[in-house]
Amino acid sequence: MKHIIFFLLTISVSHAFTLNNNFGASFKKNKVKVAIAEDSICTGITADELESLIGPAVNDFWNEVPTSRLRLKPSGFAKRIITADINTARLCSPTDSVCIADATTKGQPLLPPVDGIVISCNSTADNYSASSVIAVTVPNSFSGKKIAGAVILINDSGNFKNLSHSDRIGVIAHEIGHAIGLGHAENKEPEALMYYKTVDLRRSLGEDDIRGVTYLYPVKIDACGLMDSLVASTVVMKKDDDDEGSGGTPFWQMGIGLFFFVILSEILRLLKRREARPAF
Numbered sequence: 712m713k714h715i716i717f718f719l720l721t722i723s724v725s726h727a728f729t730l731n732n733n734f735g736a737s738f739k740k741n742k743v744k745v746a747i748a749e750d751s752i753c754t755g756i757t758a759d760e761l762e763s764l765i766g767p768a769v770n771d772f773w774n775e776v777p778t779s780r781l782r783l784k785p786s787g788f789a790k791r792i793i794t795a796d797i798n799t800a801r802l803c804s805p806t807d808s809v810c811i812a813d814a815t816t817k818g819q820p821l822l823p824p825v826d827g828i829v830i831s832c833n834s835t836a837d838n839y840s841a842s843s844v845i846a847v848t849v850p851n852s853f854s855g856k857k858i859a860g861a862v863i864l865i866n867d868s869g870n871f872k873n874l875s876h877s878d879r880i881g882v883i884a885h886e887i888g889h890a891i892g893l894g895h896a897e898n899k900e901p902e903a904l905m906y907y908k909t910v911d912l913r914r915s916l917g918e919d920d921i922r923g924v925t926y927l928y929p930v931k932i933d934a935c936g937l938m939d940s941l942v943a944s945t946v947v948m949k950k951d952d953d954d955e956g957s958g959g960t961p962f963w964q965m966g967i968g969l970f971f972f973v974i975l976s977e978i979l980r981l982l983k984r985r986e987a988r989p990a991f
């Protein structure tokens with residue numbers, strides 16, 4: 712009953728986006744919190760300045776895509792992790808046995824799985840493939856193809872602190888792209904935010920980024936959703952909470968719902984008129 716009408720927007724055109732982990736993992740929730748680690752310490756940038764980048768990094772980029780059901784929510788500061796110092800701990804995917812073994816050998820505490828997207832600075836060189844790397848992102852909490860949490864570490868010894876405000880936003884938006892499941896766009900898409908060479912220069916998503924996020928988070932419309940749309944448009948907007956589910960109903964979905972409603976009403980009206988006509 713749930714999914715009588717099911718629109719899955721497939722990506723049929725050619726694309727250059729890749730997936731962060733090669734198996735198409737995406738966040739289980741449609742609404743994902745993005746927060747700065749409460750105890751994050753960065754060289755040359757305050758925690759409040761870092762926090763102020765989240766809003767534009769999600770609202771001017773990933774939350775702008777009408778064909779994606781994912782909505783990222785700036786959520787201030789995330790509670791301090793007790794078991795490891797996020798400024799120095801090692802970040803490994805739970806499935807990366809090489810990383811985990813290396814951290815164990817070196818006596819480096821591992822960052823535990825997080826909920827949502829957590830951002831921090833971190834000065835441990837082993838977390839970055841090269842000293843020039845500005846940031847790294849690893850989904851470190853997932854089950855099968857469903858991500859529950861991801862960590863973004865800004866290389867405290869890297870160039871982030873020297874970037875302009877706009878460029879910092881571009882970097883955070885790019886790393887959030889990794890956190891939600893995207894890899895780097897291939898060379899034929901240099902205008903993409905997820906193209907690794909032009910990360911900091913981007914001020915909006917490219918077409919390929921839009922195709923990528925739509926592939927991972929396609930908008931679904933079901934019969935209940937259409938009814939919700941009609942009810943929501945006439946009675947009250949749905950509560951904007953953080954629960955898993957379809958979230959608020961975009962206006963374009965309401966439009967489609969209204970369109971079907973009007974067509975159905977018109978057909979019923981015509982049928983009634985026909986029945987009411989006297990027989991000749």
Ligand SMILES: [Zn+2]
Pocket residue numbers: 885889895907
């Ligand atoms: Zn990247």
